[in-house]
Amino acid sequence: MAESKRLESTPASGEINRRAFFAKIGLGSLAIAAAGTAGFAYQYLSPNVLYEPSPIVNLGKPEDFALDSVTMDPNAAIYLVHIAEGFFALSAICTHLGCLTAWNQELGMIKCPCHGSEFTRTGVKIAGPAPKPLPWLKTWVSDEGELMVDRSTDIHPLQFLRI
Amino acid sequence: MPGKIDKILEQVEQSRVWRSIFRSGRGTSTLHNALAIQQSVFLHLFSTKVRKRMLSFSSTWYLGTLTLGTFFILIVTGVLLMLYYHPSVPQAYADMKDLQFVVSSGLFLRNLHRWSAQAMVFLVFAHMFKVFYRGAYRAPREFNWVIGVVLLLITLLLSYTGYLLPWDQLAYWAITVGSNISAAVPLVGSKIHFLLLGGNQVDANALLRFYVLHCLILPLAALLFVAVHFWRIRKDGGLYVHQSEPKKAGAVDETELVKEVQ
Numbered sequence: 001m002a003e004s005k006r007l008e009s010t011p012a013s014g015e016i017n018r019r020a021f022f023a024k025i026g027l028g029s030l031a032i033a034a035a036g037t038a039g040f041a042y043q044y045l046s047p048n049v050l051y052e053p054s055p056i057v058n059l060g061k062p063e064d065f066a067l068d069s070v071t072m073d074p075n076a077a078i079y080l081v082h083i084a085e086g087f088f089a090l091s092a093i094c095t096h097l098g099c100l101t102a103w104n105q106e107l108g109m110i111k112c113p114c115h116g117s118e119f120t121r122t123g124v125k126i127a128g129p130a131p132k133p134l135p136w137l138k139t140w141v142s143d144e145g146e147l148m149v150d151r152s153t154d155i156h157p158l159q160f161l162r163i
Numbered sequence: 164m165p166g167k168i169d170k171i172l173e174q175v176e177q178s179r180v181w182r183s184i185f186r187s188g189r190g191t192s193t194l195h196n197a198l199a200i201q202q203s204v205f206l207h208l209f210s211t212k213v214r215k216r217m218l219s220f221s222s223t224w225y226l227g228t229l230t231l232g233t234f235f236i237l238i239v240t241g242v243l244l245m246l247y248y249h250p251s252v253p254q255a256y257a258d259m260k261d262l263q264f265v266v267s268s269g270l271f272l273r274n275l276h277r278w279s280a281q282a283m284v285f286l287v288f289a290h291m292f293k294v295f296y297r298g299a300y301r302a303p304r305e306f307n308w309v310i311g312v313v314l315l316l317i318t319l320l321l322s323y324t325g326y327l328l329p330w331d332q333l334a335y336w337a338i339t340v341g342s343n344i345s346a347a348v349p350l351v352g353s354k355i356h357f358l359l360l361g362g363n364q365v366d367a368n369a370l371l372r373f374y375v376l377h378c379l380i381l382p383l384a385a386l387l388f389v390a391v392h393f394w395r396i397r398k399d400g401g402l403y404v405h406q407s408e409p410k411k412a413g414a415v416d417e418t419e420l421v422k423e424v425q
Contacts, residue, residue: 045358050362050368051367052362052363097343098342114340
């Protein structure tokens with residue numbers, strides 16, 4: 001009796017017995033369920049609708065921005081710069097850790113209050129821990145002749161908007 | 164009169180109700196004392212016997228116990244603060260100010276919560292330094308050190324998530340900066356940042372997420388790991404005692420005398 005039982009439970013090499021087979025099926029289905037749960041959790045935790053302000057900002061008439069001026073819109077966190085080459089918009093969010101930078105008229109540079117990064121008015125880093133220059137943002141003139149900036153779209157630097 | 168009180172106490176302790184709750188029964192024998200620890204759901208995590216030297220101030224400075232004390236203060240004051248605080252953008256800051264200036268004892272409870280939080284972080288670090296410099300992290304206690312590191316991280320995350328809740332300028336920019344650090348993780352950084360804030364910027368979703376983490380998820384995780392931490396003390400042979408004195412010839416080894424019930 002004991003002999004036959006042992007024969008039953010020790011399969012030949014390469015085969016698996018019924019118990020191991022069901023254990024594998026059980027573990028496999030648990031793994032699939034765990035993967036599904038992880039995917040479900042990830043989707044649930046990522047909001048599909050955000051009630052955040054629109055990335056597109058209307059800055060008004062271009063005439064309001066004098067030549068050689070840097071104008072900050074603190075709510076939109078952008079700079080609108082008007083120099084001889086034309087207009088351009090710059091993100092005011094420091095590329096280091098996301099603080100709001102500020103334009104310093106006396107020094108003629110953009111400075112971050114958090115960790116001391118400094119940028120020129122074209123966004124090039126002069127000093128500090130910021131790893132990247134301030135990004136240039138997509139800028140155009142609407143049909144109504146107003147300056148529009150899309151904060152979610154970066155463009156290559158030195159693409160001036162000429163009006 | 165004292166005799167009478169003793170007699171009443173004895174009757175209570177021998178009553179069926181008392182015995183149904185506390186099963187160890189009356190008595191001061193070693194067995195009774197051991198059972199009193201072993202049969203309590205809260206105390207059974209601990210050893211039924213400890214060496215006196217383990218409980219001396221110099222061996223631990225009671226830093227772990229003090230950390231637990233601040234944690235309990237934080238739970239009690241935190242639950243009370245929750246009764247007046249709404250984790251929503253229009254109300255959060257005003258509720259915090261109400262707690263300071265309008266609610267009776269609100270200022271006391273808020274300050275107690277804040278100071279205890281600072282003290283807990285300090286005590287956790289002090290506890291770790293004490294354990295490290297005594298060498299109490301070594302085998303067989305390595306895994307309890309690892310659990311301790313997890314508890315340190317939970318403590319810091321509790322501090323960090325609580326930082327946002329006053330919803331003032333300091334909180335807003337601290338969380339803006341701090342959450343941007345998570346965006347530096349390779350490949351999945353921006354995803355982690357998005358999940359943590361529930362959006363692209365520190366806004367209503369971020370406030371609610373940090374509130375749930377601060378008031379529910381992280382404290383539960385802390386309690387779970389604290390329970391394992393204490394249970395491991397017993398399983399790893401009790402609190403660490405420094406064996407500094409050389410054994411005298413013929414003297415009985417102290418550790419042989421007291422065998423703990425494990």
